[in-house]
Amino acid sequence: MIVAMDRFCGPDEIEHVEQVMAGTDVQAVRTVLEGRTHLITAERDRRALASRLRLLPGVTSVVEPPGNLRLSSRAHRAQDTVVKVSDVSFGGDPFVVVAGPCAVESRDQLAATARSVALGGAAVLRGGSYKPRTSPYSFQGLGSEGLGLLAEQRAATGLPVVTEVVDPADLTHVAEVADMVQIGTRNAQNYTLLREAGRAGKPVLLKRGMASTVEEWLLAAEYVLAEGNPDVVLCERGIRSFEPSTRFTLDLSAVVVAKRLSHLPVLVDPSHAAGQAELVRPLALAAAAVGADGVMVDVHPEPSTALCDAGQALTPAGFDELVTALDSLLAGMRRPLAGSLRPRGALVADRL
Structure with missing residues (x-):
């Protein structure tokens, strides 16, 4: 799962999303890529959690890539990177x-x-x-x-x-x-x-x-x-x-x-x-x-x-x-x- 946060969201919104994830025993790795914070997990098939996260303030998108790939995957980024x-x-x-x-x-x-x-x-x-x-x-x-x-x-x-x-x-x-x-x-x-x-x-x-x-x-x-x-x-x-x-x-x-x-x-x-x-x-x-x-x-x-x-x-x-x-x-x-x-x-x- 990849949770992409809005570029202009504050640290409180990011921490709140992390707390929601932790509350369902999902641990996320936080990284900043191209100016946007991403919360990345190895978890899959947490559809209820993904639906809930999409509604939280500051969340731009929640992507659930197939397989084990995350940031390198086409699911995360459809267009070719230059x-x-x-x-x-x-x-x-x-x-x-x-x-x-x-x-x-x-x-x-x-x-x-x-x-x-x-x-x-x-x-x-x-x-x-x-x-x-x-x-x-x-x-x-x-x-x-x-x-x-x-x-x-x-x-x-x-x-x-x-x-x-x-x-x-x-x-x-x-x-x-x-x-x-x-x-x-x-x-x-x-x-x-x-x-x-x-x-x-x-x-x-x-x-x-x-x-x-x-x-x-x-x-x-x-x-x-x-x-x-x-x-x-x-x-x-x-x-x-x-x-x-x-x-x-x-x-x-x-x-x-x-x-x-x-x-x-x-x-x-x-x-x-x-x-x-x-x-x-x-x-x-x-x-x-x-x-x-x-x-x-x-x-x-x-x-x-x-x-x-x-x-x-x-x-x-x-x-x-x-x-x-x-x-x-x-x-x-x-x-x-x-x-x-x-x-x-x-x-x-x-x-x-």
Whole structure:
């Protein structure tokens, strides 16, 4: 149940509704989302209570979503959410291309990649400063040094930056630099980190856990939303299955299901799903075809030397080919590319 209070109601009215709910042994979580107080419970089928609450002063609506979803559900919000990251909109008609290296390795590597993806058509620059790796002996990222390099390239290219946070202790520092904070697959059910990300005041890119159901993925988003942050973008990045021919199995059906159940924008990461650069373009095109709101791809100036996930990274030339193919497909779907610099590349050449 979701009880939405009027934007201008007073604290006494909110407390009265809470007391009425408590009187029927229903406990509510109070959150403020988009300027409006919501009282959220796990209770269902309390029709008499819902009818009574609708009559109380200050109550705007009482929604009883099916299943376990609350703030992420279409029952709560029928229209698509549009998440603004700087001047880039996730959701709606524009298709967003997020691109950059899986890991920030050096100033030269990041600068070369950022320039190529900016001129190639990316709207957002991605790059990992903190890298959770399966092996403790693998490259773990540059940490705070990498954040500084990302800030340099945001200034140089004008592209907003998304980067991953691994430890809640680093969240404040990451949020000072990043325009969007990423929660990776290994932390998709790290509820402490999700709650803290919800309080950080920045849009959140939430990857699906490699073994999460669609419902578990959306419930992870609920942790962020329940902290008062409405700006969540979901990202399908493949799930672990029995099939060994790809790194993970890209679940494009999950994109359709998530967009049917939820109002949140959905991206697709074909790079981490496939693990093979030659599969990235066809999977990215398939993602656009099923209605994803964008893709996030790995690009590296010299993939063979990459310190993280070398096999899946596109070259700058490969990225250009991908965006050209997306341009053609999206034109047939009457969808534009979001924030692309390709049509006006000459205008930014001096800055880059």
